[in-house]
Amino acid sequence: MNQADPNANSKNILVLGAGELGMPVLRNLARRAKTVAGAKISVLLRNSAVESSEPAKQQDIAEIRSLGIEIVLGDLVNSSIDELALVFARYDTVIGCVGYAAGINTPMKLARAALQSGIPRYFPWQFGVDFDVIGRGGPQDIFDAQLDVRELLRSQNQMEWVIISTGMFMSYLFEPEFGVVDLQKDVVHALGSLDTAVTLTTPDDIGALTAEVMFAQPRIRNEIVYLAGDTVTYGEVADKLEAGLNRSFTRSIWTVQYLLDELARDSQNMMSKYRAAFAQGRGMAWDKSGTFNQIHGIPVTDVSSWINANLASRSSNDGL
Ligand SMILES: NC(=O)c1ccc[n+]([C@@H]2O[C@H](COP(=O)([O-])OP(=O)(O)OC[C@H]3O[C@@H](n4cnc5c(N)ncnc54)[C@H](OP(=O)(O)O)[C@@H]3O)[C@@H](O)[C@H]2O)c1
Numbered sequence: 001m002n003q004a005d006p007n008a009n010s011k012n013i014l015v016l017g018a019g020e021l022g023m024p025v026l027r028n029l030a031r032r033a034k035t036v037a038g039a040k041i042s043v044l045l046r047n048s049a050v051e052s053s054e055p056a057k058q059q060d061i062a063e064i065r066s067l068g069i070e071i072v073l074g075d076l077v078n079s080s081i082d083e084l085a086l087v088f089a090r091y092d093t094v095i096g097c098v099g100y101a102a103g104i105n106t107p108m109k110l111a112r113a114a115l116q117s118g119i120p121r122y123f124p125w126q127f128g129v130d131f132d133v134i135g136r137g138g139p140q141d142i143f144d145a146q147l148d149v150r151e152l153l154r155s156q157n158q159m160e161w162v163i164i165s166t167g168m169f170m171s172y173l174f175e176p177e178f179g180v181v182d183l184q185k186d187v188v189h190a191l192g193s194l195d196t197a198v199t200l201t202t203p204d205d206i207g208a209l210t211a212e213v214m215f216a217q218p219r220i221r222n223e224i225v226y227l228a229g230d231t232v233t234y235g236e237v238a239d240k241l242e243a244g245l246n247r248s249f250t251r252s253i254w255t256v257q258y259l260l261d262e263l264a265r266d267s268q269n270m271m272s273k274y275r276a277a278f279a280q281g282r283g284m285a286w287d288k289s290g291t292f293n294q295i296h297g298i299p300v301t302d303v304s305s306w307i308n309a310n311l312a313s314r315s316s317n318d319g320l
Helices: 022-033 055-066 081-088 106-117 141-154 203-215 234-245 256-265 270-280 303-317
Strands: 012-016 040-045 070-073 093-096 121-123 160-165 187-191 197-201 223-226 230-233 250-254
Touching (some): 012 022, 022 203, 106 141, 160 203, 187 270, 197 203, 234 250
Parallel strands (some): 012 040, 012 093, 121 160
Antiparallel strands (some): 197 230
């Protein structure tokens, strides 16, 4: 990729990881790469994933192969920065889709390996909230680690970077473990207040939009690109559940103080860290207008359609 040419683009792309986020990113990059002369997609996977006898994994591997994506074996935890840099150097763009699945230190390790490799373009795994606005020292320490990566990327001008801010994965809001939406008791536990807002995007939409960002011309560089499937308050989540499922929901409020006290009782609890950080509301939501998807008129799934597609059909099948 000739960095001096603003229309030059990523051609030889390595995706790290093929999980909930990595699979839609791979599908969409492979689809979009067909329209870009010479573009090629590879994915780095652990040998254990490729050899897995688990049906879901086997299905993903078969899909990756059928998409014409090259599989590169590697381990982001067991390899050194030097070893990873040698692998990354074979590509012009690396995009991280592993996040913290491989530990809290991985994002910085990968950013260092990317810099050392000399690749011209890097998409760190930062598919989440607005860490700059949240700032340091909050209840979720992994957000501080993301700021460390931003600082490193901004401190240099040899490698271009693109950060894609997506808000929370939409499905995550409805995860029973997260505790916000209780579909058994029909309760919405608002984080902070009923008026606290959150931006949500589905991994499928993130995948499709990431492919558009990757191949946009002129090339996007050293920029944070904001996406939003929807931006809603927790009160609106309750309204939308009632409208979509045709039954009433109790609204309960978990205040910031209540959630900080919960966290103090179990200071390493990941869910408690997330809940307290989201309750503070800072950097968790942005207007849909001005997002990459809105500016380019790309349709995305909003909360009402997500409920309709994923919960309404289920409750009618269950006879609920
Ligand atoms: N913004 C949000 O709301 C939100 C919501 C959910 C998750 N997340 C974050 O997003 C990140 C990615 O999420 P995800 O759901 O796609 O994760 P995931 O489904 O667990 O996928 C992680 C991928 O990374 C691979 N991986 C793990 N350790 C590895 C290693 N040492 N070397 C190479 N590959 C490795 C896994 O491969 P194997 O098959 O080998 O394990 C898998 O392909 C996570 O860190 C999660 O915290 C954010």
